[in-house]
Amino acid sequence: MFLPAGSQDEIGNRLINRSKAYEIFRKITTDRNYKQISTPVVEYATTFTNKYAGMNLQNMLKWFNREGEIEVLRADWTTAIARAVVNQDSSQLKWSYQGSVFRSDKDGIESRQAGIEIVHTPSFLGESECLLTAVTYLTELNTDNYLIELGHTGIFEELTSPLQLTEDQLEKLRGAMHDKRRDVVYQIAASNGQEEIAEALTNLVDAYGSFDIINKYEKMWSDNDRLLNIIKHIKQLANLLKDSGVDEVLVDLGRVKNLPYYCGLMFRGFLKSSGLTCFSGGRYDKLYEQFDERISAVGLAFDVDVLAENLVVEDNLKKVCILATEASHVYAETVRKTYTNSIVDIQYEPTNLEQFDKVVKIVTENNQYKVVEA
Incomplete structure (x- = not known):
């Protein structure tokens, strides 16, 4: 029989490599004092579509249950874990998970992930632990040909706050920044006569690179305390990574959030050989506001499918x-x-x-x- 679009059977080395990647991840996270957690593969759609999570129902695999409510296959681990963790003992700070998410807006509807979530932890400690867990995991996978990119949601928010844009305009501007469309960025940002801010946002499209970019903007933003604190925070984490042996640390000061709940530092890992994203994550404190909680929260997810494709498992048996x-x-x-x-x-x-x-x-x-x- 035929399979639905996006579904596939799998055999052989791909499964072996994925199992090995999961096994190594479980060992790494156990050694670093993470506690395993799993959430149901079926959730209510509102877990992911509420205003705090802000995900698009159109991209989920969904149906109506017998009570007429919409249920979906798990579309995102972080959101599901936030729902679960809010009822757990707050003394447990570090959580790890492994499993699939299901979305119809990707090449395959099922994506295998392994990830970590850190809560109730000072910002720099949580973000450092996330990034250094990633470095340790990639090292154990013998994956050394990668780079890490750092960004921050606060830069876009600080520069756009004086523009008084509508929500629709703000989303279009965010989309143009994401797509690196300089002309559209300038057009929207300058629509209210704020040409100086429009110019600054347009320049951020190209504010991508190494420590030279950090040093340049540290001087440029010396008279703006919020932006200066952000760039110093990014610089501190970049130095941490370099001191930990990461060869390439990049920054993208024009990066905007790709998930609505990000609210601070964002990071991604790329494989140099293919350019594919092998992990991504960031800070998401605001996600817990739906539970009337103010919680420090940060996490990241590894794309196990990407890592498994690049994993060499020696079969000496x-x-x-x-x-x-x-x-x-x-x-x-x-x-x-x-x-x-x-x-x-x-x-x-x-x-x-x-x-x-x-x-x-x-x-x-x-x-x-x-x-x-x-």
Whole structure:
């Protein structure tokens, strides 16, 4: 039978690599004192579409339940975990998860993720722990050809606050900033006669790069305390990463939030070989306001599908085939146990024997079974 668009069967190395990536992630997070959490794969749509989460129902896999309410497949881990964590013991600060999210606005409707969420923790500590967990995980995966990018939602918010734009105009401006469309950014920002701010926002489209960008804007924003504090915060984290051995740390001062609940520092990791995003995350304190809570919260999610594609799993196990019969199968099973640290298959009729390093056969001699080279 055919599969729905975006669904696919999977076999072989992709599954092995993904399992290995999950296994390493579980070990890393356990060693760093994270507690595992899982949420249901089916949630109410309002968990993700309320004004605090702000996700688009159109992009979710949804249906009506018997009471007429809309249910969806889990569209986002962070939002679901916030719902779950708010009822947990507040002394538990660090959470980890593994599993799928389902969205119809991507190439495949199912994306495998592994992620961390840190709550009730000072800002710099939580953000540092997120980023250094990412560095440790990528190191354990033998993935060293990556770069980390830092951004901050507060820059866009600070510069646009005097413009008095409508919500619709603000969203269009944010979209133009995201797409790096300088002409549209200037046109919207200057619509109320604020040409100086429009120029500053337009220049931010190209404010992307290394420490030179940080140093440049640290001087430019020396008379704006909020922007200066933001750039100093970014610089402090960039130095932390460089001191921890990360070769390339970039900043994108014109980056805008891609999820509505981000409200501060944002970060992404890219594989240099493909340009693909291997992790992303940021601060999302405001997400907890829906529960009448003021909580420091930051997290990130790894794209396990991307990491698994780039993971090289060394298979050093010897492959052995035992040729047996229905009568000798039990004896063949005892022989299997003698090949420790090996992959062992029992066959009755020889099939694809070239895949095996060793092939033996169970034969009968003097009414007893014995093993011979095939």
